[in-house]
Amino acid sequence: MTVLRSYADLTVKVGLNLQPGQRLLVIGPLANGGVSLEAAPLVREIAASAYAAGAPLVEALWGDESMLLARFASARPETLTEYPTWLPKALVEHVEGGHAILSIYANDPDLLKQQPPEQVGAMQQAVSFAVRPFRELI
Secondary structure, eight states, X not given: OOHHXXXXXXXXXXXXXXXXXXXXEEEOOGGGTSEEGGGHHHHHHHHHHHHHTTOSOEEEOEEOHHHHHHHHHHSOGGGTTOOOSHHHHHHHHHHHTTOXXXXXXXXXXXXXXXXXXXXXHHHHHHHHHHTHHHHHHO
16 A cells, blocks of 8 residues: 555545545645645545545546636736635535545645735635635634
């Protein structure tokens, strides 16, 4: 058994206490779009472990840090407060359905250090406001 598989089994069986029939959604920092692509090997092991534990569906919301940097480099600053309307609704429905959510934060903490702080703050505030109902549930 690999180390990643051991972490995955521990996460699913102990950390989440995933029950048969529960779906699993793997997320990351929602401002970054989701879990870092670099965490894919761990997420895949978690998915395998969750299916073995009886999950009927495992999904991941992936975030791509390069896409986020492209947004800051090329998008108009006033659009940085835009956030998908479907995502907060989907998160709330998932939790209200009694399903499990796992957050994996493997993203670069310094990713946005070169970006204008007021723009980063505006984006983070928009995300926080959009996902408030989800955060209140968890």
